[in-house]
Amino acid sequence: MADPRSALTPDQARRRFRAGERRPTAGWCDGWTQANLIAVPESLAGDLKLFAERNPQACPVLDVGEPGATSTAIFNGDLRTDLPGYRLYREGRPVADLDEVVEHWRADLVPFLIGCSFTFEAALARAGVPVRHVELGVNVPMYRTAVACAPAGVLHGPLVVSMRPVPEALVATAIEVSGRYPRVHGAPVHVGDPAAIGIGDLSRPDFGDPVPVRPGEVPLFWACGVTPQQAVMASGVEYAIGHLPGHMAITDLRET
The missing domain is CATH 3.40.1640.10 (PSTPO5379-like)
Structure with missing residues (x-):
């Protein structure tokens, strides 16, 4: 239901x-x-x-x-x-x-x-892509990365991302579906190894709740609209x- x-x-x-x-x-x-x-x-x-x-x-x-x-x-x-x-x-x-x-x-x-990726989650679900935090009834996990945003005036800070684990066979589908929504972050900015963008432990998000990445799943990372709040803090x-x-x-x- x-x-x-x-x-x-x-x-x-x-x-x-x-x-x-x-x-x-x-x-x-x-x-x-x-x-x-x-x-x-x-x-x-x-x-x-x-x-x-x-x-x-x-x-x-x-x-x-x-x-x-x-x-x-x-x-x-x-x-x-x-x-x-x-x-x-x-x-x-x-x-x-x-x-x-x-x-x-x-x-x-x-x-x-500022657009939010929650907007395209129903489209992901319709395409058969699981949305783990919705399934579990928790908040999406969000992480500060080691990727620096382009500064502007006094504002600077790191990129923040949200993470959704996706079965390997559905990664291309998740990228294609979310890519239709550029005004709410669009396609992922990173696929796979979290350490490559400076995330050390997926079980300890900076914001939101942790969700399990199950065997056969790949973590996908989308740019997150908490980024300007992080810039407020960093600046x-x-x-x-x-x-x-x-x-x-x-x-x-x-x-x-």
């Missing part, structure tokens, strides 16, 4: 989050685009825009709001309350994980919505608000 969360509309999902439901959004709202949120002071918005342009696979920008905006053209909800989790940063450090950020949303914050940005990794903004933009 299909998970009823997959059949929800974006508005129905956002109302549940506004009412207090807290869980990762993988498997929610099939057919709709999910997005990473990062909101930075207006003085840094130009640097973040350039950082995204220079690192488009990790930071595919779907929409940018006006300073202080609490919604955007593709998100007809309240960015301060309608995600299932938030992370607050001061001086580059994560200082609080929050259920809502109404009191923390400054008038100078510019919200960026010591004075103030920022992001989504709690894996807890996305579900937009009103169709996956197609």
